[in-house]
Amino acid sequence: MPTVLDIGLTEDSLIVELSDGRTISVPLVWFPRLLHGTPAERDHWRFIGDGEGIHWPDLDEDISVENLILGKPSGESQKSFKRWLENRAEK
Secondary structure, three states: OOOEEEEEEOOOEEEEEEOOOOEEEEEHHHOHHHHHOOHHHHHOOEEEOOOOEEEEOOOOEEEEHHHHHHOOOOOOOHHHHHHHHHHHHHO
16 A cells, blocks of 8 residues: 655645655545644644554544545544534634
8 A cells, every 4th residue: 555755735625645656636525624624733734654644633634545545535424523613613
């Protein structure tokens, strides 16, 4: 399985460079926590393991290379996401 070398973010896309030479671009709407995060929160990320995925600690979001390659958006339930949004509004 390839690993993440680097990522980029635009207003509406997550762009991931992989170790096998591919670049994958997916819409941020696939990952609502990223979509609703501030630019500073989106810029604060780290690799999971040796690049098997990406973690955003401020957003509590994890995305695996495998799911990106398979084209799988976030599996978070609407109920969980709504609770997360409500908790953000309280801060």
